[in-house]
Amino acid sequence: MIGGGQLARMTHQAAIGLGQSLRILAVSLSDPAAQVCPDVVLGTHDSIDDLRRVAHGAHAVTFDHEGTPTEHLLVLQEEGVAVYPPPQALVYAQDKLAMRRRLRELGAPVPEFAEITAVGDVDEFWQALDERYGAKAAMVLKAIRGGYDGRGVWLPDTLDEARAVAAQQLDGGVPLLAERRVDLARELSAMVARSPFGQGAAWPVVETVQRNGQCAVVIAPATGLSDEVAQRAESLALGLSRELGVVGVMAVELFESVDGELIVNELAMRPHNSGHWSMDGCVTSQFEQHLRAVLDYPLGDTAARAPVTVMANILGAPTAPEMSMDERLHHLMARMPDAKVHLYGKAERPDRKVGHINIVGGPTGDRVGGPTGASGCDFDDYVAAVRERAELAAHWMATAEWTDGWSEHG
Numbered sequence: 001m002i003g004g005g006q007l008a009r010m011t012h013q014a015a016i017g018l019g020q021s022l023r024i025l026a027v028s029l030s031d032p033a034a035q036v037c038p039d040v041v042l043g044t045h046d047s048i049d050d051l052r053r054v055a056h057g058a059h060a061v062t063f064d065h066e067g068t069p070t071e072h073l074l075v076l077q078e079e080g081v082a083v084y085p086p087p088q089a090l091v092y093a094q095d096k097l098a099m100r101r102r103l104r105e106l107g108a109p110v111p112e113f114a115e116i117t118a119v120g121d122v123d124e125f126w127q128a129l130d131e132r133y134g135a136k137a138a139m140v141l142k143a144i145r146g147g148y149d150g151r152g153v154w155l156p157d158t159l160d161e162a163r164a165v166a167a168q169q170l171d172g173g174v175p176l177l178a179e180r181r182v183d184l185a186r187e188l189s190a191m192v193a194r195s196p197f198g199q200g201a202a203w204p205v206v207e208t209v210q211r212n213g214q215c216a217v218v219i220a221p222a223t224g225l226s227d228e229v230a231q232r233a234e235s236l237a238l239g240l241s242r243e244l245g246v247v248g249v250m251a252v253e254l255f256e257s258v259d260g261e262l263i264v265n266e267l268a269m270r271p272h273n274s275g276h277w278s279m280d281g282c283v284t285s286q287f288e289q290h291l292r293a294v295l296d297y298p299l300g301d302t303a304a305r306a307p308v309t310v311m312a313n314i315l316g317a318p319t320a321p322e323m324s325m326d327e328r329l330h331h332l333m334a335r336m337p338d339a340k341v342h343l344y345g346k347a348e349r350p351d352r353k354v355g356h357i358n359i360v361g362g363p364t365g366d367r368v369g370g371p372t373g374a375s376g377c378d379f380d381d382y383v384a385a386v387r388e389r390a391e392l393a394a395h396w397m398a399t400a401e402w403t404d405g406w407s408e409h410g
Contacts, residue, residue: 002045002054003064004031006344006353007271007287010279011064012037014287020295025054032344033064048072055081060294062248063270066093067146084196084247084294085269092244093269097144097177106243108236109263111255116141116176122166125178126159138181141165143174153213155181182263188222188254189274190237193289193299194246201289201299202234203282208253208274214351217391218311220277221304223383233262240267249290251275273313273353278302280340280358281309306361307379310387312394314355320348321400328397331408339393348398355397359390 001008004026012033015022023039024031034040043050045068055061060082073087085093092099100113112132114125122139129137139162143152152174156162162178169176187210192202204221221230237252251272253265275286284292284300292299321328325343332339336359343355361382395403402408 001025001033001062001064002051002068004028004033004037004040005064006032006346007064008033009036009344010342011271011287011290014285014291018288018291018295018297020291023054023058025050032346035345045069046072048075051076052079060084062290062294063090066090066269070094085250086245086247089245089247090269093250093267095145096142096266097175099267100177100179102244103240103264106240108240109261111182111263112180114178115144116166116170116178118170119163119166122162122178123159126162129180133180136183140179140181141169142177142179143169144177145175151213182255183258184255185258185260186222186256187265188225188233188256188262189218189272190233190252190254191249191272191275191278191286192234192237192241192252193249193286193293194238194241195293195299196247196296198242199299200238200241201284201302202238203275203278203286203302204304205230205233206274206277212351214313214315214353215273216313216315217387218274218277219383219387220281220309220311223308223380229256229260229262236262236264240264248293249275249286273356276342276356277309277311277358279342281305281360308361308383308386310359310361310383310390312357312359312387312390313353314343314357314394314397316348316350316352316354317399318350323400325354325397328400332393332396335406335408336389336393339389341393341397357390357393357397359386359393361386 001011001022002025004024008024009032012022021039024033024037025041025043026034041054051072055076062084070087070091073083077083092102097115100110103110116122126139141154146152154165156165187208188205189208190205192200194200206218206220207222208215209217241250246269249271251268251274255263255265271286271290279285281304283303289300340358346354348354
């Protein structure tokens, strides 16, 4: 696996259960995966020689990020290395403009977009949006390559702001893409997996809650989503994985507009934050499934184990608490013995993802009340209660503070 981050770390856990060994290419022995994997190659994804070293003798090469240069992966492929997902597919997760153009060719729902090579292109696109949508017109500017968790994305409110962003980024050598800003009701994620044999599998569509451009919470399955829309989202994701030639796990990040439309936002061809819930809330986790797909094993069951599972990211506090992470974990376990905690071995920094927590709802509402529980609360209350506990736990792990005033020594 190219990359030694938390995705590689959790993929290593899944590999053990399958009797496989995961070799990783890591920058440092302090990387999350390098802390736990016995087979580590130190190097960078930008070096073809380092890529060759990690690929030597491996059955397949895969990724925990999309940063590896396409030209290097094509070289590996020509040298007989099984690269999954193949570079011919991965490029659509690396290059947002290429992705938009290809999805439009395939008839997938995408927002209006335009390449921005000069400030004048901003004026032209802004005017086109204004003529079509009037007061509802709004623009998003994105870096074509790189950018994640809100980085490389700008939301100008005026044409002058858009011009200023474009001028600054283009002068700095950052290629840009402009899109119509979708009037969205919420964000969804349709995750699928595909094997070289062509077998596909889809998890239930989930809702992702973003804060400051970062995924903070995932609700699985997405509540209030009709069967028809859920099936449409799953079919769209499976169809794209087939048309693009994806091998492995792919997340199709979707906007659900206020008008009920589904619009493709981005693609991620690797295990993804929106699939972390599957580690505890699903029959087959995204990490096991990714390995099954890459190794061309039959794919696993993607059924949910409960009516709802909520994942909450542990995001670094503005100032790291004096209480150690281990002591925080101790108190959380005492208060919430059902909370499933996954820590990444990362130093705490503001807003950095250092772990996540899964709360799996009781299948009959026996933990927090539910659709068939003795408490008699309705399903929305059931989901809200599970979510509240997940966010309470994640906030505690990040800050050593209980937002409900609970005392760990009481």
